[in-house]
Every structure is written in structure tokens, then in C-alpha cells.
Amino acid sequence: MTSTDASRDPVVAVLRALDLTADPQEPDTFEGVSLPQPQGRVFGGQVLAQSLLAAGRTVPDGRLPHSMHGYFLRPGDDAAPIGFAVERLRDGRSFSARRTHALQTGAPILSMIASFQEQQPGIEYAERMPDVPQPEEIDSALEVLGGVDHPMARFWAQESAFDLRHVDGPIYLRPATDSPLGRQCVWARARGPVPDDQLLHRALLAYACDQIMLEPVLRRAGLPWATPGLSMASLDHAMWWHRDVRVDDWLLFTQSTPSAQGGRGLGAARVFDRSGSLVATIAQEGMVRVPA
Incomplete structure (x- = not known):
């Protein structure tokens, strides 16, 4: 890949944004940049992934994140750098807990707490993956939106680092015309290879899921993304990793929405790898406002 090709490769661009710089003067403090977005706001999945990676840089070797809970506090400016301050809450014999604040102009745009654990044996079981068509049988976003001349269409189809394929x-x-309960299944995979770093793959899963976590709310309400005047923003995000994951292989998101009320909607997802193993469970509440 030439340098010109690399600059246009969406996966390479995301990996560069997630490559945080440590502050040599302040321990457990890092800085990152943002990827340009059509609306000029920091993408929530990006700052989630960066916050998790900052926390992971401070834990003992061999400990990986198993859970994360974050609150989006303010919209971020994608043209300004983001500072990440990590607080070491506890290091036990098996678990480490960290809190990360993502800051712009001295104000937090996201506050996240995460727990990390050493690999350990224990009870083993999981739900089974539903029987759905394989990703090769489903149109990609590029095939659906490739001919649409609009900034958001170009982002979904060409500039996104992940290939998304909706089973439904x-x-x-x-x-949607046949999803009264808002349930959906989506295959997702990075558009290129990702280094063999499990912390990075888990962070990239947090990055990727933010693109679709609130879609079931729209699906159940009978609305498309192109609804005039639609306003959506992530409010909080909870995530549990159950097993190792690779985002450069196909993952199936099985999604639902148990509730929407008061201008807020809740999305839930279980994530399976292609072998059928449950690798993560996710929940996100967001602001969902539609003109009367």
C-alpha cells in the first residue's frame, strides 16, 4: 500500500486516530486526534475506543477489559485534540479498575469506567447465534448507497472503517416495513486487517457498534436515517466482553430495543463471531428526537 492509498484507507485512518500520545510531563495522561465527521462532531465510538485504550495503557500486562460504562457529557469538536486523563481506582489480584475522562478545552466530553481482568478458568456457557444468511449473501452499504451523492451516504458507504450488512x-x-418490534441482525467487519492486539480489537468493537446501536429505535418507530429533522446523540454506553474478538472477521450483531420514551431510546445487542461464539453484550441509550 502506498502512502497515498494509506491516507485514504478508512481502517488505517481509524488506527492512526486510536494511536494515542502519552504526555511525558503528566503520568497516565494521553492525547488523541479525531477523524473528520460530516457534522463536525466527534464520533462517539471513537472517543469510547480511545478512552478504553488510554485506560488499558495503565493496567498490568495480561489484563483485558471485560466491562465498560460510559456517559457522553458534551459534543466534541472533531477539529480539536482530545486529552485523556486516567485515574487508577484499584489493582487487585485478578481485576483492575480505571476511570478515564476525555477532555476538550478543560471540560469533559465523556467519562468512562472500565474493569480489566486476567485470563482465568471458570463456568463456561453462552447463548447460541441465530440462524441467519451469511454476509456474502447480503448487500453492503456501498452497494446500497454507492450512487447517492450526499455526505452521510458517502460516509456510510465509503469512508466508514466497517462494512455493514443488514440481514433485514x-x-x-x-x-422498515416488516420489523414491528424493531429487531435486526447486522453483519460487521473492518474493511482491512487489524494488528494482532486484543485490547485494540476490543476497543474497535466499541468504535464500530456506536454506528448501529440506536438503529433498532428507528426501525421500531418506522423511521429511516434520512428522516428530515431527525436528531440523535448517544447518552450512555455499557459493554461487556465475554471472549476474545477479532473485528477484521465477520461479527453478527443481534439487536433489539426494549423501550423508547421522553425523547430517549434504548438499544441492546449481542455480538457473535462467525463460529457462533457470543463475544460481547452491549446496551446504549440515546437521545432520539423527531419533529412533531
Whole structure:
């Protein structure tokens, strides 16, 4: 890959944004940049992933994140750097807990707490993956939106680092017609290889899921992303990793929405790898506002 090709490669661009710089003057303090977004705001999945990676830089070797809880506090400016301050809450014999504040102009835009654990034996079971068509049988976002000349269409189809394939049909331009409960299944995979670093893969799963976590709310309400005047923003995010994950292989998100009320909607997802193993469980509440 030439340097010109690399600069246009969306996976390379994300990996560069997630490569945080440590502050030599302040311990447990890092700085990162943002990827440009159509609306000029920091992408929530990006700052989640960066916060997790900052915390992971401070834990003992061999400990990986198993849970994360974060609150989005303010919209971030994608043209300004982000500072990450990590607080070491506890290091036990098996677990480490960290809190990360993502800061711009001295104000927090995200506050996250994460727990890390050493690999240990224990009870083993998991739900089974549903039987769905394989990703090769489903149209990609590029095939659906490739001919649409709009900034958001270009982002979904070409600039996103992840290939998304909706088993039940996408709702980019038109509402769903056969999903009264809002359930959906989506295959996702990074558009290129990712280094063999399990912390990075878990962080990239947090990055990727933020693109689709609130989609079931729109699907159940009978609305597409292209709804005029639609306003959506992530409010909080909870995530549990159950097993090792690779984001450069296909992952299946099985999603639902148990509730929407008061301008907020809740999305839930279980994530399976292609072998059928449950690798993560995710929940996110977001602001979802539609003109009357």
C-alpha cells in the first residue's frame, strides 16, 4: 500500500486516530486526534475506543477489559485534540479498575469506567447465534448507497472503517416495513486487517457498534436515517466482553430495543463471531428526537 492509498484507507485512518500520545510531563495522561465527521462532531465510538485504550495503557500486562460504562457529557469538536486523563481506582489480584475522562478545552466530553481482568478458568456457557444468511449473501452499504451523492451516504458507504450488512435490509433511506418490534441482525467487519492486539480489537468493537446501536429505535418507530429533522446523540454506553474478538472477521450483531420514551431510546445487542461464539453484550441509550 502506498502512502497515498494509506491516507485514504478508512481502517488505517481509524488506527492512526486510536494511536494515542502519552504526555511525558503528566503520568497516565494521553492525547488523541479525531477523524473528520460530516457534522463536525466527534464520533462517539471513537472517543469510547480511545478512552478504553488510554485506560488499558495503565493496567498490568495480561489484563483485558471485560466491562465498560460510559456517559457522553458534551459534543466534541472533531477539529480539536482530545486529552485523556486516567485515574487508577484499584489493582487487585485478578481485576483492575480505571476511570478515564476525555477532555476538550478543560471540560469533559465523556467519562468512562472500565474493569480489566486476567485470563482465568471458570463456568463456561453462552447463548447460541441465530440462524441467519451469511454476509456474502447480503448487500453492503456501498452497494446500497454507492450512487447517492450526499455526505452521510458517502460516509456510510465509503469512508466508514466497517462494512455493514443488514440481514433485514437497511433503513438508510427508507423505513422498515416488516420489523414491528424493531429487531435486526447486522453483519460487521473492518474493511482491512487489524494488528494482532486484543485490547485494540476490543476497543474497535466499541468504535464500530456506536454506528448501529440506536438503529433498532428507528426501525421500531418506522423511521429511516434520512428522516428530515431527525436528531440523535448517544447518552450512555455499557459493554461487556465475554471472549476474545477479532473485528477484521465477520461479527453478527443481534439487536433489539426494549423501550423508547421522553425523547430517549434504548438499544441492546449481542455480538457473535462467525463460529457462533457470543463475544460481547452491549446496551446504549440515546437521545432520539423527531419533529412533531
